[in-house]
Amino acid sequence: MSDILQQLGDILEERKGAEADSSYVASLYHKGLNKILEKVGEEATETILAAKDAETSGDNKEVIYETADLWFHSLVALAKLGERPEAVINELARRFNMSGLEEKASRTKK
Numbered sequence: 001m002s003d004i005l006q007q008l009g010d011i012l013e014e015r016k017g018a019e020a021d022s023s024y025v026a027s028l029y030h031k032g033l034n035k036i037l038e039k040v041g042e043e044a045t046e047t048i049l050a051a052k053d054a055e056t057s058g059d060n061k062e063v064i065y066e067t068a069d070l071w072f073h074s075l076v077a078l079a080k081l082g083e084r085p086e087a088v089i090n091e092l093a094r095r096f097n098m099s100g101l102e103e104k105a106s107r108t109k110k
């Protein structure tokens with residue numbers, strides 16, 4: 001588990017008790033889940049556009065920046081719902097640790 005994600009998860013929890021005007025994350029919590037999800041949507045669109053530009057230009061700087069914005073706002077949405085970044089890391093680890101056959105079986109059930 002990335003130390004940065006763990007520390008960011010701690011800060012996202014701390015911001016839950018903060019006044020709306022005290023920080024960006026606190027302001028998002030006060031605006032509510034719909035506003036946070038709107039930001040996730042915006043950042044997803046910006047990531048897609050940056051990826052298309054990167055393919056043409058060969059410069060990935062902007063798509064990395066936008067992907068960080070997307071990850072960050074997704075984590076704020078999960079925090080609002082009571083989940084920490086570890087939940088996503090654990091899910092990725094679970095998928096990674098599945099054997100090839102289990103993975104195939106799981107995919108065909110969906």
Ligand SMILES: N=c1c2ncn([C@@H]3O[C@H](COP(=O)(O)OP(=O)(O)OP(=O)(O)O)[C@@H](O)[C@H]3O)c2ncn1[C@@H]1O[C@H](COP(=O)(O)O)[C@@H](O)[C@H]1O
Nearest residue numbers: 008011012015022023024025026027039042068069072073
């Ligand atoms: N990783 C981030 C992070 N990534 C992006 N952003 C903010 O996300 C916003 C990106 O959205 P936009 O580009 O649309 O900017 P905007 O115009 O300000 O947003 P809107 O007014 O349109 O909602 C910017 O304000 C960025 O500053 C972040 N804000 C905070 N963090 C982390 O969250 C922690 C807590 O942040 P605060 O609550 O601000 O202290 C910080 O220590 C950082 O580690």
